[in-house]
Amino acid sequence: MKFTEFQTGMVIKHPPVVVEQDEMVAFAKSYDPQWFHIDAERAHEGRWGGLIASGWLTCSLAMRMAVDSALEGSESFGSPGVEKIRWLVPVRVGDALHLEATVDSVRISSSRDDLGIMRWSWRMYNQRDEQVLELEATSLFDLG
């Protein structure tokens, strides 16, 4: 999409993506090697009753969906940050996650007319329509 196509209130959706155990464990071995993310046997005995995904994988999967459904082909050049990440429900092996993102605001910078700024809220749900992730993202666009 292009910057001019984003409109306040627009809802952008990405179809479900299944989270496989191999990816979940590989990600966590690299970036979040806590036992409930990497050791299936111990996780099964533990409080979660099975492996759960690193929250950073959940965010990364949401990012991939945001790129594929919205940012691909746009003037996007980065982000200054993200607000209020909430990992609401554990993500488990085999979950099918989908993204719904709402455009909260979209504007051109008051100080630089070549800078587009979009704030959007991302929500991810699993196959039971339980919300697993919430966050508020900001994306920057190069309109020069």
Place this chain on the structure above:
Amino acid sequence: MKFTEFQTGMVIKHPPVVVEQDEMVAFAKSYDPQWFHIDAERAHEGRWGGLIASGWLTCSLAMRMAVDSALEGSESFGSPGVEKIRWLVPVRVGDALHLEATVDSVRISSSRDDLGIMRWSWRMYNQRDEQVLELEATSLFDLG
């Protein structure tokens, strides 16, 4: 570390870790395939003058350092969320990043005496002591 070892005001440090191009590009191809994260040639011509890391990789690298320097061997069982992620300076190929985390508060839940709650601020710096990342994390501990 154990939950009882964390004290308000404590600063936890992890030594520098170098970010290699292969890892940067592989991560972004999976989770953030925007051209300035995956296409070295185009990125060199673009506004950043070279590849920059996905912000989610930067967060994931910080998580790994938080696990290795603090959470490993603890009663940690997850996190409800993170506040105020700020990607302050681009992370580039070959940067050596280190984590400094400050314990902002550590307490036992008023409603559940088997639940420990720690809030801590994470800062990552590059080899020029430029801060590249800021965020406020919450970690939960199973004291049962």
